[in-house]
Amino acid sequence: MKITAQEEYGLRCILQLAREQGNLDAGGAMQVRDIAEREGLSVAYVEKILWTLGRSGIVESVRGPKGGYRLTRPSEEISIGEVMRVLGGMPSQEEICSQFTGNQETCVHHDGCGLRPVWVSITDFVHSVFDKIPITTLLRQGIDIQYVRLDGVGRHRPAPVPGD
Amino acid sequence: MKITAQEEYGLRCILQLAREQGNLDAGGAMQVRDIAEREGLSVAYVEKILWTLGRSGIVESVRGPKGGYRLTRPSEEISIGEVMRVLGGMPSQEEICSQFTGNQETCVHHDGCGLRPVWVSITDFVHSVFDKIPITTLLRQGIDIQYVRLDGVGRHRPAPVPGD
DNA sequence: GCTAATCCTGACAAGTTTGTCAGGTTCGGA
DNA sequence: TCCGAACCTGACAAACTTGTCAGGATTAGC
Numbered sequence: 001m002k003i004t005a006q007e008e009y010g011l012r013c014i015l016q017l018a019r020e021q022g023n024l025d026a027g028g029a030m031q032v033r034d035i036a037e038r039e040g041l042s043v044a045y046v047e048k049i050l051w052t053l054g055r056s057g058i059v060e061s062v063r064g065p066k067g068g069y070r071l072t073r074p075s076e077e078i079s080i081g082e083v084m085r086v087l088g089g090m091p092s093q094e095e096i097c098s099q100f101t102g103n104q105e106t107c108v109h110h111d112g113c114g115l116r117p118v119w120v121s122i123t124d125f126v127h128s129v130f131d132k133i134p135i136t137t138l139l140r141q142g143i144d145i146q147y148v149r150l151d152g153v154g155r156h157r158p159a160p161v162p163g164d
Numbered sequence: 165m166k167i168t169a170q171e172e173y174g175l176r177c178i179l180q181l182a183r184e185q186g187n188l189d190a191g192g193a194m195q196v197r198d199i200a201e202r203e204g205l206s207v208a209y210v211e212k213i214l215w216t217l218g219r220s221g222i223v224e225s226v227r228g229p230k231g232g233y234r235l236t237r238p239s240e241e242i243s244i245g246e247v248m249r250v251l252g253g254m255p256s257q258e259e260i261c262s263q264f265t266g267n268q269e270t271c272v273h274h275d276g277c278g279l280r281p282v283w284v285s286i287t288d289f290v291h292s293v294f295d296k297i298p299i300t301t302l303l304r305q306g307i308d309i310q311y312v313r314l315d316g317v318g319r320h321r322p323a324p325v326p327g328d
Numbered sequence: 329g330c331t332a333a334t335c336c337t338g339a340c341a342a343g344t345t346t347g348t349c350a351g352g353t354t355c356g357g358a
Numbered sequence: 359t360c361c362g363a364a365c366c367t368g369a370c371a372a373a374c375t376t377g378t379c380a381g382g383a384t385t386a387g388c
Contacts, residue, residue: 228385
């Protein structure tokens with residue numbers, strides 16, 4: 001399970017915008033050059049990444065001199081899962097079933113898990129977790145496992161929930 | 165975030181071994197050819213994957229005629245995270261910090277999250293989740309999100325748990 | 329101790345991802 | 359109105375991943 005370079009850098013760029021969001025005037029934007037400099041990336045590469053993010057509506061551009069990029073929504077409302085999906089790392093359900101079927105035309109898991117490849121199980125799961133985590137979590141602390149209750153994972157019957 | 169082909173196929177091979185585990189005599193093993201056939205993969209490729217798994221002690225080989233592969237431990241004791249790490253998709257902590265630093269020599273996150281790239285936060289998190297899920301979960305049902313209680317992820321204070 | 333079945337392993341071609349380049353388009357301000 | 363700062367975008371070389379190939383090493387059974 002790998003984070004692609006685009007995901008890493010895309011998230012970093014988004015985090016730069018999130019940090020700056022409070023400092024900007026209404027209508028203000030952050031320049032690609034500044035982001036590139038702070039992250040140690042080339043301007044061309046940051047442009048490419050921001051273009052991808054822009055196409056899907058997470059960030060928007062302001063053209064012309066004094067232009068740049070900014071988030072379209074408050075950073076608290078953007079989830080890690082959303083950003084990762086946009087950056088191409090997380091394939092959608094439809095794409096999944098056409099991959100990883102080996103040499104045969106149809107999925108070969110005759111019994112047990114039916115047609116679902118392992119892929120789907122794991123990706124589904126990761127999706128549902130990261131869709132619930134806002135990017136601001138990464139600004140503060142990384143993702144703290146202590147806030148995820150893992151009781152019952154991998155068992156058939158949910159373990160009793162200790163009175164919270 | 166991508167599952168690599170090796171992870172997908174490696175997990176499938178392990179699951180084949182796990183399914184067969186009960187049917188085998190003590191000392192018995194499953195042949196590469198059978199696994200390859202059931203998964204629709206080439207024998208050569210399955211050999212390569214099993215060799216990787218063998219090197220790290222998750223499976224072991226029996227050479228000669230009637231040889232093959234088998235798990236070294238009961239399948240309930242093998243976690244998805246362990247298998248994924250072995251198959252090369254999940255880099256260890258040490259490897260992580262030497263990657264993804266952009267064009268500069270040192271990590272450029274001056275403030276906020278210190279030296280940790282986004283990479284580390286997310287990978288740490290995924291590790292700690294998958295290390296708790298045995299591979300047998302994939303045999304039964306995929307990973308059922310309903311058994312993972314996500315309340316509070318990404319918030320500072322855990323949300324109340326609704327009565328089960 | 330042969331033989332054949334089976335695992336073992338390094339080298340390599342094809343495909344994908346990564347990051348750069350070069351040239352375009354838009355638009356605020358002198 | 360024109361200039362230059364800044365975003366926009368397709369094409370491409372380098373690096374990595376994937377899956378195959380060919381030949382080698384081990385050992386059960388005769």
